Amino acid sequence: MPRVPRRPVPPLDRSGLERLALRYVERFATTRGRLTDYLLRKIRERGWKDDVAADPAVIAERFAELGYIDDQAYGEAKASAMARRGLGARRVTGALHQAGIRGEDAEAIAPRIEERAIDAAITFARRRRIGPFAEQVADRPLREKQIGAMLRAGHAPALARRIATMNPGDDLTDLD
Known part of the structure; x- marks a missing residue:
């Protein structure tokens, strides 16, 4: 046809x-x-x-x-969803910048992103079985890979290293 x-x-x-x-x-x-x-x-x-x-x-x-568009509300929802997935502050702010959220809206969201940084890192470590969530102590090459994964997820280098060097079962209260 x-x-x-x-x-x-x-x-x-x-x-x-x-x-x-x-x-x-x-x-x-x-x-x-x-x-x-x-x-x-x-x-x-x-x-x-x-x-x-x-x-x-x-x-x-x-x-x-x-009121059909609210950049700040969109940014807050997006940042919260990304933090629940375990993504770090650098990755979240990059996604918001790419979505066109800048200026006052970005500045208003930034403190809340920083507040969730440790919880997001712990969520990421739990999902990937890193540090205190691992089944056994990681050797140096594996630990470096885990730190690299956390860095790519947007977490701060110092926080990623602290979590990855923890032993399985260690207490997470000292991260705050």
Whole structure:
């Protein structure tokens, strides 16, 4: 059976761009930066037909003012979820930066990320059976691999080394 050619998608105008933006924030938790990037991509893909130049940043800013987007709440939720997975502060702040959370919002979230750093490291060590959660004392090469894994997960070098050098069953209360 011959393939029916697809009808070309018409270029966007201001109202079409706003409909796309509204549909996006309706479906996904997002940030102003991500919404702007999404809208720019759609303009590149479909083209623009209005006389006035497209400005997705204005739409994202208006949606934030209306409460459809809250960068700080998104960042807090994302940081909390990453900490529950055992990821460290460096990895969390990198993910938030990539999501477009900067400035005041990032500064407001930073103290809470630091507060969860030890708990996240312990969670990571428990999941990977590192240090006090290991079944037996790790030899030096294995311990270095474990420290490397913790560093890649975003944990501070000193904290990673302290946890990895602990013996199985050691008390974790001295980490605070």
